[in-house]
Amino acid sequence: MEFPEDFNQLELLSTHGHLIPRGANSFWSGSTTKEDDEEEEEEEVHSEEWYQEKEENLKDKPEELILWAAENNRLSTVCRLLTADPLLVHCCDEDGYTPLHRAAYSGHVDVVFALITAGSKVNPRTIDGWTPLHSACRWSRVTVVSFLLQHGAELNAQTNGGLTPLHLAASHTSSPKTDSAHTLELLLSQRHLKPGLYSRNSETASEVARRSGPHHFLFEMVEDCVSVVGS
Known part of the structure; x- marks a missing residue:
């Protein structure tokens, strides 16, 4: 779509702002395909x-x-x-x-x-240095993540490989059934989060998200803002 030279983005926001996805619903509905849904393994039901x-x-x-x-x-x-x-x-x-x-x-x-x-x-470690929060974030168990954080889980804990819960949440974004976007938003909204921590592979969580899933834009929540207000 082409816009005229006098196109005003602020006017577009005022007239169509209600159409812009926000918050937990901010991920694109087209981020997953029918093939992705079919590949999702259904939990086995037992008697x-x-x-x-x-x-x-x-x-x-x-x-x-x-x-x-x-x-x-x-x-x-x-x-x-x-x-x-x-x-x-x-x-x-x-x-x-x-x-x-x-x-x-x-x-x-x-x-x-x-x-x-x-x-x-709340923060026991496996032999690889995983805490329960790492486990919950790897599988996008957002309700458990929230509960653990409320009970003292170490938000920025790193595994033996340097992975934080944020790294693991960022790496698992293929299935809508696991609330991956909600988990990322919850972590990114935490006041004491350190999003710039590097894994042993010298990657930040943002870099992991950029190469592995559709929700990298959520990291804009923790990006530095440029002030346009004069001093």
């Missing part, structure tokens, strides 16, 4: 009998059971196990993932709440 059988098989392995239960949103099982042995909240698998990590990357905020209430550390 209650299937879950009960799994729990029965793990009943003599409480550490494995609570890790599995946290990942699979079995809140009553998590609470029952913690009542019997409160120290289970601190257990982890061979890679260092705690029940909180598993609940975080699976997006189970009620389980996350129960674990933190039971005394789980």
